[in-house]
Amino acid sequence: MIGVDAGRGGRAQGAPLPRAFFLTPRGSLWGDRIFQGVVYAAVGLFALVMTGIVLALVVESMPAIRRFGLSFVTGQEWDPVKEAFGALPFIYGTLLSSLVGMFIAVPLGIGAAIYLAELAPFWARAPIGFLIELLAAVPSVVYGLWGIFVLAPFLRSWVEPLLGGTLGFLPLFQGPPYGVGMLAAGIILSIMTVPFIATVSREVLLAVPNTQREAALALGATRWETTWIAVLRYGRSGLVGAVLLGLGRALGETMAVTMVIGNRPEISASLFAPGYTMASVLANEFTEATSDVYLSALVYVGLLLLVVTVMVNAAARLLVWTVGGSVKGIRE
Amino acid sequence: MKQSMATVLRTIGLVLAVSWLGVAALPAAGLAQTLMNGAGATFPYPLYSKWFDEYTKVDPSVRFNYQSIGSGGGIRQISERTVDFGATDGPMTDEQLKKAPAELLHIPTVLGAVVATYNLPGNPALHFSGEVLADIFLGKITNWDDGRIKSLNPGVSLPNAPIVLVHRSDGSGTTYIWVDYLSKISKEWEEKVGRGTSVKWPAGLGGKGNEGVAGQIKNTQGALGYVELAYAITNKLPVASIKNAAGKFIEPTIASTTAAAAGAASNMPADFRVSLTNAPGDAAYPVASFTWLLVYKDQSDETKGKLLTKFLWWAIHDGQRYPQDLLYAPLPAPVVKQVEAKVKQITFNGKPLVAAR
Numbered sequence: 001m002i003g004v005d006a007g008r009g010g011r012a013q014g015a016p017l018p019r020a021f022f023l024t025p026r027g028s029l030w031g032d033r034i035f036q037g038v039v040y041a042a043v044g045l046f047a048l049v050m051t052g053i054v055l056a057l058v059v060e061s062m063p064a065i066r067r068f069g070l071s072f073v074t075g076q077e078w079d080p081v082k083e084a085f086g087a088l089p090f091i092y093g094t095l096l097s098s099l100v101g102m103f104i105a106v107p108l109g110i111g112a113a114i115y116l117a118e119l120a121p122f123w124a125r126a127p128i129g130f131l132i133e134l135l136a137a138v139p140s141v142v143y144g145l146w147g148i149f150v151l152a153p154f155l156r157s158w159v160e161p162l163l164g165g166t167l168g169f170l171p172l173f174q175g176p177p178y179g180v181g182m183l184a185a186g187i188i189l190s191i192m193t194v195p196f197i198a199t200v201s202r203e204v205l206l207a208v209p210n211t212q213r214e215a216a217l218a219l220g221a222t223r224w225e226t227t228w229i230a231v232l233r234y235g236r237s238g239l240v241g242a243v244l245l246g247l248g249r250a251l252g253e254t255m256a257v258t259m260v261i262g263n264r265p266e267i268s269a270s271l272f273a274p275g276y277t278m279a280s281v282l283a284n285e286f287t288e289a290t291s292d293v294y295l296s297a298l299v300y301v302g303l304l305l306l307v308v309t310v311m312v313n314a315a316a317r318l319l320v321w322t323v324g325g326s327v328k329g330i331r332e
Numbered sequence: 333m334k335q336s337m338a339t340v341l342r343t344i345g346l347v348l349a350v351s352w353l354g355v356a357a358l359p360a361a362g363l364a365q366t367l368m369n370g371a372g373a374t375f376p377y378p379l380y381s382k383w384f385d386e387y388t389k390v391d392p393s394v395r396f397n398y399q400s401i402g403s404g405g406g407i408r409q410i411s412e413r414t415v416d417f418g419a420t421d422g423p424m425t426d427e428q429l430k431k432a433p434a435e436l437l438h439i440p441t442v443l444g445a446v447v448a449t450y451n452l453p454g455n456p457a458l459h460f461s462g463e464v465l466a467d468i469f470l471g472k473i474t475n476w477d478d479g480r481i482k483s484l485n486p487g488v489s490l491p492n493a494p495i496v497l498v499h500r501s502d503g504s505g506t507t508y509i510w511v512d513y514l515s516k517i518s519k520e521w522e523e524k525v526g527r528g529t530s531v532k533w534p535a536g537l538g539g540k541g542n543e544g545v546a547g548q549i550k551n552t553q554g555a556l557g558y559v560e561l562a563y564a565i566t567n568k569l570p571v572a573s574i575k576n577a578a579g580k581f582i583e584p585t586i587a588s589t590t591a592a593a594a595g596a597a598s599n600m601p602a603d604f605r606v607s608l609t610n611a612p613g614d615a616a617y618p619v620a621s622f623t624w625l626l627v628y629k630d631q632s633d634e635t636k637g638k639l640l641t642k643f644l645w646w647a648i649h650d651g652q653r654y655p656q657d658l659l660y661a662p663l664p665a666p667v668v669k670q671v672e673a674k675v676k677q678i679t680f681n682g683k684p685l686v687a688a689r
């Protein structure tokens with residue numbers, strides 16, 4: 001106490017009442033104003049940057065928008081030589097590869113988070129958590145190289161023949177096994193997004209108050225029931241946030257995907273077939289695009305990527321709101 | 333309190349201002365060097381950085397800053413005059429030249445070649461003709477034991493396996509040279525696919541960069557693709573001999589690449605915008621190309637123009653001993669003579685910058 005008083009600029013010991021201290025104007029509203037200014041500036045700058053990006057994308061893609069209009073979104077032809085451009089195969093590839101990635105990464109990531117937060121012995125939590133976080137620190141080009149030299153040959157000689165042999169009646173698993181293709185891209189994406197989903201989910205689960213667990217256990221719930229009813233449901237919105245973070249990464253991932261997806265602008269139902277994503281075509285063709293329309297078409301793809309990302313995120317949030325409402329109804 | 337805060341702010345402002353001034357003043361305090369800015373092709377970048385480094389030893393008054401942003405970027409930047417010289421792996425089109433604010437010259441610097449590489453059991457030495465390559469890349473020949481491949485390779489046991497085609501996915505001068513060759517050989521390729529740094533491939537997988545293509549070929553039995561000669565030599569990839577215009581099967585080497593330019597020298601167009609694919613000459617490897625620097629014929633800055641022409645002169649003479657170590661093919665002597673004449677045409681305000689030697 002004495003130390004605190006001394007810290008306030010050497011007032012006489014015990015003299016000021018704390019209440020009076022906070023009520024008297026001290027002429028240092030400057031601090032507040034500066035703080036306010038800094039925070040406003042931060043928000044304003046962010047909004048400005050975002051507006052700038054959107055504006056630049058729209059302006060630069062104007063020649064392509066004028067020439068192709070909305071048929072750009074539905075067109076399947078991508079021929080830089082004849083300047084015929086349609087982005088549907090790229091949109092399809094971005095969505096499908098992210099979907100495959102999420103299909104694998106969400107159960108894995110949330111499962112790992114449940115283990116770390118609920119089941120793992122205390123001494124194991126930190127090292128395992130650290131290992132998962134380490135996955136996020138690996139540069140994406142390293143994932144890509146690993147994808148070409150390890151994952152793709154493994155898929156081609158083992159996984160794809162096996163899937164084709166057993167589940168080959170599904171259109172998803174038909175066609176020659178190349179190794180590289182949509183499946184490889186999805187798997188790479190799942191490995192890259194798991195650390196985001198697992199780490200954030202773990203924090204969410206750790207933040208669930210223990211009274212939730214104790215109440216469920218006291219009612220005779222098993223460990224599984226406790227986790228499912230008391231913990232996961234409580235942390236639902238946080239978990240969705242974790243998945244969205246992973247999804248955002250998957251939609252925009254460029255380098256690793258480009259190296260394993262096969263880069264073929266074609267829509268195929270099979271996961272074995274090569275595909276192409278919006279981010280990949282930008283990375284691949286931007287540097288050598290010489291004609292104005294070509295360049296503008298690539299920027300248009302960038303604009304579409306932004307639109308698709310926003311739409312996917314909005315759809316996911318909408319889903320959570322509707323699902324959240326119904327669950328509440330059941331509970332009541 | 334108010335006053336002290338104001339003082340603090342003033343002090344901070346003063347410190348910032350002084351440090352900025354200091355930073356701004358730094359380069360001015362350095363040597364009186366002229367900075368030449370260039371941008372463009374990635375393919376010759378290793379050679380150009382070697383040249384720029386060596387040339388500063390010859391003439392310490394100049395410093396180069398080259399950004400390897402790709403040929404497309406090089407053409408755009410020189411056309412907007414944001415750089416002093418551009419670089420490209422594919423010649424500018426007539427339309428692009430018309431759009432440029434003034435006359436641009438193409439100065440060939442070295443040659444590169446593109447090779448067909450593959451992965452077969454034992455990797456036997458293979459022979460291809462342009463027609464067969466075009467039909468393979470069109471997706472018309474799909475199996476290694478196709479009769480047309482067999483008849484070019486008597487005595488080689490070819491497996492009954494599908495050909496897995498691999499091409500570059502990134503826009504690249506390497507692709508341009510490859511499809512330019514296929515376009516010259518095959519009418520069907522020219523009509524269906526055509527020439528470009530990126531094209532609509534009728535078949536195959538795309539790999540990013542030489543390493544992406546080579547990586548997929550190494551890992552896939554029955555794969556066939558194309559990479560730069562330099563990349564194939566350093567990584568000891570199996571390469572195919574290709575039938576040239578004279579009907580001879582030529583193995584891709586630095587010497588046979590230079591021979592392609594020598595073969596074309598007698599018929600060289602004045603602006604050097606020439607494709608060397610399928611060039612005449614018994615020893616010429618058919619999938620070769622120049623890479624060019626782009627400079628304005630009439631320079632807008634006398635000092636820079638003088639330095640640039642001096643550098644170009646050096647590059648096509650003394651500079652030509654460096655390409656070989658870096659696995660580029662040097663210009664043949666008759667072409668050097670022709671380029672000399674072109675460098676002499678560079679002017680400032682209409683007067684030549686290189687004295688007639």
